[in-house]
Amino acid sequence: MKKILLTAVVLISCLAFRAEAQIHISLGLNIGSQPDWGPVGYDHAEYYYMPDIDTYYDVPNHQYVYLESGRWVRAAVLPSRYRFDPYNSYKVVINEPSPWLRATTYRAKYRGYRGRRDQVLIRDSREDKYRNHWNGHDNGNHNGWYKDKGHGNEGHDRGRGHGHGHGHDDDRR
Numbered sequence: 001m002k003k004i005l006l007t008a009v010v011l012i013s014c015l016a017f018r019a020e021a022q023i024h025i026s027l028g029l030n031i032g033s034q035p036d037w038g039p040v041g042y043d044h045a046e047y048y049y050m051p052d053i054d055t056y057y058d059v060p061n062h063q064y065v066y067l068e069s070g071r072w073v074r075a076a077v078l079p080s081r082y083r084f085d086p087y088n089s090y091k092v093v094i095n096e097p098s099p100w101l102r103a104t105t106y107r108a109k110y111r112g113y114r115g116r117r118d119q120v121l122i123r124d125s126r127e128d129k130y131r132n133h134w135n136g137h138d139n140g141n142h143n144g145w146y147k148d149k150g151h152g153n154e155g156h157d158r159g160r161g162h163g164h165g166h167g168h169d170d171d172r173r
Helices: 002-026 099-113 128-133
Strands: 047-050 055-058 063-068 071-075 092-094
Touching: 047 099, 063 099, 092 099
Parallel strands: none
Antiparallel strands: 047 055, 047 092, 055 063, 063 071
16 A cells, blocks of 8 residues: 555656646746846746837847837847947846837836846846856857957946846736
8 A cells, every 4th residue: 555655646746847847848938048138037038128229139039129220120239339238238028029019119118217227137146047147158148348348347236236126028017
């Protein structure tokens, strides 16, 4: 009787673990593909909207989406006219397809986030789920601004002493 009970407990535990793993897969976790300069608090992010420059970042494809001569274009690097430091700007997570098609709505909704610098970044988090980002790499998704302009990490607070603001456009409000 004890062997049957023990076998049943082990079997149920294995099934429960597999079901939990399948739930995480079906939710499409993409923490590892989010850049180090992304905001903490999101297991999944399709796009970041950056109100400071009215531009989007496609997280899974590692591309910026910006307005060029009246149409939205994609590129791995922003044009030089964008003086943009992703480590020092606010990002709003948007999980809907092609959010730039509703750009007017997002501009109005998030204009108050322009100039905010109080967002905790993945790079600065010590949460266990971000441990693959702890080595200081930036996934190559920082637009080259720091290195090209001679800016290192000097003068950056690394998240200490700031509030914990999160950009959001999902149901986490």
